[in-house]
Amino acid sequence: xxxxxxxxKTYEGQSKAALLNVDVEIEKGEFVFLVGTSGSGKSTFLRLxxxxxxxxxxxxxxxxxDLNRLASWRIPQMRRQIGTVFQDFRLLxxxxxxxxxxxxxxxxxxxxxxxxKTVPEVLELVGLDGKEDRLPDELSGGEQQRVAIAxxxxxxxxxxxxxxxxxxxxxxxxxxxxxxxxxxNRTGTTVVMATHDVSIVDQMRKRxxxxxxxxxxxxxxxxxxxxxx
Amino acid sequence: MRLNYILSDLGIGLRRNLSMTIAVVVxxxxxxxxxxxxxxxxxxxxxxxxxxxxxIQISIFLCTKDSGGRGCTGTEVTxxxxxxxxxxxxxxxxxxxxxxxxxxxxxxxxQFKKLYKDSPIVSTVTEDQMQESFRVKLKDPQRxxxxxxxxxxxxxxxxxxxxxxYLDPLFNALNKLRWGALLAAGLLLVAALMQISNTIxxxxxxxxxxxxxxxxxxxxxxxxxxxxxxxxxxAALIGAVLACGTLWLGVYFLVKKQAEETxxxxxxxxxxxxxxxxxxxVVVGLVLAIIPTFLTTRKYLKV
Numbered sequence: 218x219x220x221x222x223x224x225x226k227t228y229e230g231q232s233k234a235a236l237l238n239v240d241v242e243i244e245k246g247e248f249v250f251l252v253g254t255s256g257s258g259k260s261t262f263l264r265l266x267x268x269x270x271x272x273x274x275x276x277x278x279x280x281x282x283d284l285n286r287l288a289s290w291r292i293p294q295m296r297r298q299i300g301t302v303f304q305d306f307r308l309l310x311x312x313x314x315x316x317x318x319x320x321x322x323x324x325x326x327x328x329x330x331x332x333x334k335t336v337p338e339v340l341e342l343v344g345l346d347g348k349e350d351r352l353p354d355e356l357s358g359g360e361q362q363r364v365a366i367a368x369x370x371x372x373x374x375x376x377x378x379x380x381x382x383x384x385x386x387x388x389x390x391x392x393x394x395x396x397x398x399x400x401x402n403r404t405g406t407t408v409v410m411a412t413h414d415v416s417i418v419d420q421m422r423k424r425x426x427x428x429x430x431x432x433x434x435x436x437x438x439x440x441x442x443x444x445x446x
Numbered sequence: 447m448r449l450n451y452i453l454s455d456l457g458i459g460l461r462r463n464l465s466m467t468i469a470v471v472v473x474x475x476x477x478x479x480x481x482x483x484x485x486x487x488x489x490x491x492x493x494x495x496x497x498x499x500x501x502i503q504i505s506i507f508l509c510t511k512d513s514g515g516r517g518c519t520g521t522e523v524t525x526x527x528x529x530x531x532x533x534x535x536x537x538x539x540x541x542x543x544x545x546x547x548x549x550x551x552x553x554x555x556x557q558f559k560k561l562y563k564d565s566p567i568v569s570t571v572t573e574d575q576m577q578e579s580f581r582v583k584l585k586d587p588q589r590x591x592x593x594x595x596x597x598x599x600x601x602x603x604x605x606x607x608x609x610x611x612y613l614d615p616l617f618n619a620l621n622k623l624r625w626g627a628l629l630a631a632g633l634l635l636v637a638a639l640m641q642i643s644n645t646i647x648x649x650x651x652x653x654x655x656x657x658x659x660x661x662x663x664x665x666x667x668x669x670x671x672x673x674x675x676x677x678x679x680x681a682a683l684i685g686a687v688l689a690c691g692t693l694w695l696g697v698y699f700l701v702k703k704q705a706e707e708t709x710x711x712x713x714x715x716x717x718x719x720x721x722x723x724x725x726x727x728v729v730v731g732l733v734l735a736i737i738p739t740f741l742t743t744r745k746y747l748k749v
Contacts, residue, residue: 267662290667292664293665293667294664296661296663297663298664300663307662309659320656321659321663324659324669324670325664325665325669326666326669368659368663372663
């Protein structure tokens with residue numbers, strides 16, 4: 218589903234590579250943790266998957282397509298197959314829960330009837346039924362992240378990318394979010410999650426890819442956060 | 447494409463940038479008005495030239511009892527004198543072949559009555575007061591001096607009129623006016639372009655959250671650009687419509703009510719010329735709004 222072939226990325230004006238000679242293959246339906254310290258290259262990895270940047274060297278393949286060869290007008294189409302969740306939720310503060318989720322479908326031109334049917338379904342899936350008309354600042358952090366996940370998942374993407382989704386949440390709430398991501402993964406969606414959260418990685422026992430200074434230093438199925446455990 | 451969503455977005459955008467939008471509208475309005483005036487000034491020159499300039503005629507007015515020209519002796523021009531004058535004109539090398547037309551008193555009076563048909567002056571003038579004249583077409587309109595000096599002062603010649611002498615200053619003035627208006631319009635249009643791109647920059651900043659999410663969930667570039675585009679088109683259209691109105695009012699009050707009353711001899715720009723100018727103005731306004739919008743949105747909404 219996602220394949221990195223000898224990928225290097227150096228940002229403009231910087232001498233040090235953010236990623237160096239990375240080879241990774243993530244299969245369809247996998248759940249992968251991307252771990253490493255700040256600046257290790259996790260965010261760069263995710264941005265390359267989203268084609269927010271091009272690689273300096275090597276190829277990133279997503280769903281069989283080489284992103285370097287993708288014409289820029291096809292990028293939006295490609296991104297519709299990827300859902301994204303961030304640490305800071307990125308909800309629209311002046312829209313209600315269901316409007317926030319519906320927005321993602323409206324702007325890609327989905328018909329209204331489809332939106333009216335899908336949005337309540339996905340809100341129920343993430344456990345927010347009954348809170349459709351709340352505004353984001355009336356919700357707890359965990360609930361806001363559920364809205365963000367609903368928005369990322371409402372178009373049934375093949376891949377879900379989560380960049381530190383529990384970074385702003387307390388441990389109890391984080392467990393709920395992880396259960397939700399696990400459920401989404403069980404529907405066949407590939408989940409790639411960058412995280413610092415040791416206990417979550419250790420509990421979930423999923424594949425762990427560790428980055429350090431732009432290199433892959435560890436790639437274990439059913440791994441834990443670090444060697445210290 | 448969900449139209450109502452886009453339209454509500456457009457409304458929000460316009461309200462958020464109201465002062466900038468008004469600035470864009472006013473600038474486009476003034477600059478297009480100037481541009482339209484320049485177009486009309488050009489049409490006016492063409493119209494006047496079409497009537498007179500390109501078949502320039504030197505008019506040689508002959509003596510009447512009352513005229514006091516150099517060649518006049520207080521009597522009507524005689525047939526003999528007329529023949530002599532005609533011969534001088536026809537033998538002049540600058541006269542175009544078959545380029546000499548005589549105008550009798552009767553013809554001159556008919557023409558006079560036609561030109562001043564609404565004026566009370568007609569009733570006070572008689573056919574006898576009209577002057578006979580020769581109208582001369584030249585081979586090269588630029589070379590008129592030779593013939594003018596050849597016939598001036600001949601017995602029976604009252605005055606020699608060269609139209610170029612009268613029309614050149616007018617055309618010069620109109621041309622200067624036109625270039626001045628075009629220059630001012632150009633400067634204002636540059637200002638309008640910068641205002642548009644500034645407005646878009648502000649609007650893109652104000653909507654950066656929405657735009658960020660749209661890009662993330664895969665909204666097409668066109669969809670993201672559309673509200674900005676509609677905003678610019680709307681501002682340009684309002685400005686263009688105001689400018690067209692200004693031009694129509696200008697034509698009505700300055701040309702219809704003033705110039706046509708005062709200088710009836712000439713044709714003046716009218717509805718058809720103004721309509722053509724307004725069409726060009728609207729197109730120019732739209733193009734000038736769409737191009738910078740595309741360029742700026744591409745810059746600020748990069749994928």
